[in-house]
Amino acid sequence: MEFSIKSGAPEKSRTACLVLGVFEPRRLSAPAQAVDSAAQGFVSDILRRGDMEGKCGTTLMLHKVPGILAERVLLVGLGPEREFREKEYRNAVAAAVRALTETGAAEATLCLPEVEVKKRDVGWKVSTAVVAAMEMVYRFDRLKSKPEEARRLRKLTLAVSRRLDVSPAEEGLHQGQAIACGMNLAKDLGNLPSNICTPTYLAEQAIGMAKAYDFKVQVLERKDMEKLGMGALLAVAKGTHEPPKLIILEYHGTERKQAPVALVGKGVTFDTGGISIKPAQDMDEMKFDMCGAAAVLGTFKAIAQLQLPMNVVGLIPATENMPGGRATKPGDVVTSLSGQTIEILNTDAEGRLILCDALTYAERYNPATVIDIATLTGACVIALGHVATGLFSNDDTLAKELIRAGEQTLDRAWQMPLWEDYQEQLKSNFADMANIGGRPAGSVTAACFLARFTKKFRWAHLDIAGTAWKSGKEKGATGRPVPLLTQFLINRVAEATSQRTGDRERKVAGRR
Numbered sequence: 001m002e003f004s005i006k007s008g009a010p011e012k013s014r015t016a017c018l019v020l021g022v023f024e025p026r027r028l029s030a031p032a033q034a035v036d037s038a039a040q041g042f043v044s045d046i047l048r049r050g051d052m053e054g055k056c057g058t059t060l061m062l063h064k065v066p067g068i069l070a071e072r073v074l075l076v077g078l079g080p081e082r083e084f085r086e087k088e089y090r091n092a093v094a095a096a097v098r099a100l101t102e103t104g105a106a107e108a109t110l111c112l113p114e115v116e117v118k119k120r121d122v123g124w125k126v127s128t129a130v131v132a133a134m135e136m137v138y139r140f141d142r143l144k145s146k147p148e149e150a151r152r153l154r155k156l157t158l159a160v161s162r163r164l165d166v167s168p169a170e171e172g173l174h175q176g177q178a179i180a181c182g183m184n185l186a187k188d189l190g191n192l193p194s195n196i197c198t199p200t201y202l203a204e205q206a207i208g209m210a211k212a213y214d215f216k217v218q219v220l221e222r223k224d225m226e227k228l229g230m231g232a233l234l235a236v237a238k239g240t241h242e243p244p245k246l247i248i249l250e251y252h253g254t255e256r257k258q259a260p261v262a263l264v265g266k267g268v269t270f271d272t273g274g275i276s277i278k279p280a281q282d283m284d285e286m287k288f289d290m291c292g293a294a295a296v297l298g299t300f301k302a303i304a305q306l307q308l309p310m311n312v313v314g315l316i317p318a319t320e321n322m323p324g325g326r327a328t329k330p331g332d333v334v335t336s337l338s339g340q341t342i343e344i345l346n347t348d349a350e351g352r353l354i355l356c357d358a359l360t361y362a363e364r365y366n367p368a369t370v371i372d373i374a375t376l377t378g379a380c381v382i383a384l385g386h387v388a389t390g391l392f393s394n395d396d397t398l399a400k401e402l403i404r405a406g407e408q409t410l411d412r413a414w415q416m417p418l419w420e421d422y423q424e425q426l427k428s429n430f431a432d433m434a435n436i437g438g439r440p441a442g443s444v445t446a447a448c449f450l451a452r453f454t455k456k457f458r459w460a461h462l463d464i465a466g467t468a469w470k471s472g473k474e475k476g477a478t479g480r481p482v483p484l485l486t487q488f489l490i491n492r493v494a495e496a497t498s499q500r501t502g503d504r505e506r507k508v509a510g511r512r
């Protein structure tokens with residue numbers, strides 16, 4: 001889908017469909033008022049007849065509105081003005097785009113960014129609208145023998161009130177498009193079944209992307225992992241016939257000496273549980289167990305499009321978790337890359353095993369910050385449901401930055417404890433630690449396990465088990481947390497820039 005920005009009077013807009021907001025009860029937003037006066041009360045007359053209250057997410061299509069240049073007008077309910085906030089704004093845009101796809105309009109002008117959203121600027125409104133629109137039109141039909149009918153809606157123009165809003169709106173457009181594009185990649189990879197999306201396929205995707213966007217990529221094979229001593233990652237890969245991969249991406253957006261942010265994504269392309277095999281019910285959803293990896297690749301796509309001036313390393317340990325004659329068995333003890341030994345009491349707690357070696361490997365990049373992203377525990381779904389991603393960190397400033405990025409993008413995370421008190425649940429009689437900590441606080445003990453491998457840097461862990469995909473009728477990957485991660489990196493750059501200008505200003509002031 002194509003997007004553009006425009007300022008100017010809505011009633012003079014030459015478009016197939018003009019989209020206007022209506023608050024509850026039957027109150028016109030400012031652009032809707034402008035159209036209504038040009039149309040001599042045509043719109044308010046219709047509202048008075050009781051065809052629309054303005055409930056958030058409802059729509060009403062009007063044809064032949066007099067006195068304006070648009071072919072149609074789509075009214076979108078915004079709910080009560082007092083309650084109109086971020087989510088209502090996003091839902092209104094989504095509802096509008098859904099209604100538009102059901103009409104013959106190939107193009108439309110959206111006046112919703114002109115409506116005020118408390119504490120949010122025009123850049124936010126445009127970026128949020130672009131992501132919401134792209135989400136509404138996303139389809140995964142490449143595996144259907146007859147692709148669904150092509151949609152007609154091809155272009156959206158986002159209207160802003162003032163000329164001076166255009167440039168921040170363009171910036172928001174750029175960011176929104178990058179985020180949406182990264183999310184689409186993460187969704188596609190997540191939705192692909194495990195017989196197509198293998199560790200090898202993920203590696204090929206990374207290589208293809210590195211070529212297209214000109215960043216460095218390296219893929220470690222089983223024998224490389226053996227040489228390095230990645231006993232934990234290899235223990236998970238023992239039962240599968242698919243070759244495991246450790247995919248390494250390097251994005252250099254600024255001078256090499258600047259410490260990178262490392263993103264580590266769990267890439268279990270199918271999780272049967274291994275010898276500790278899972279029940280059959282819903283096991284198909286374990287094709288989504290590589291959504292952490294998909295989020296890293298999606299975020300790389302977004303930052304490459306944005307050309308962010310920073311360095312980012314992506315690390316993706318990728319393997320299947322399968323039972324088999326050579327598979328790891330409960331009670332087996334392995335030595336991780338860090339040298340710490342692990343008693344594998346449950347082969348279904350495999351995510352932490354592949355991540356711990358990738359996290360140790362991250363040390364060689366002297367990262368400023370390391371963030372891992374993983375569909376790690378069913379317990380996290382029990383704790384937070386499908387609303388918030390579980391956030392664990394050994395650095396509260398980093399945790400706050402991530403929470404803020406999640407709030408900005410409506411891709412929220414909630415901080416969970418990482419206290420020492422939980423560590424004793426990982427005690428083993430036979431090794432340095434066990435890979436499970438029992439039923440209580442399952443998502444916390446999983447994070448505590450990882451914390452034993454991240455002592456040398458600022459680190460956060462995002463447990464996306466509840467947020468990376470949807471079950472049921474709408475089964476499919478969500479593309480989360482690409483928005484959170486991309487926004488976090490954007491904020492980092494903005495922070496560094498404002499710090500540098502601050503430094504310069506202080507220096508100049510000092511000289512005076």
Ligand code: BES
Nearest residue numbers: 346348349350375376377378379436465
């Ligand atoms: N990939 C799963 C976690 C998962 C399960 C995510 C269901 C979303 C839905 C992970 O590898 C796993 O199996 N974790 C176990 C850990 C347990 C054995 C300590 C779990 O959560 O049951």
Ligand code: MN
Nearest residue numbers: 271348349350
């Ligand atoms: Mn598992």
Ligand code: ZN
Nearest residue numbers: 268271289351
């Ligand atoms: Zn898993």
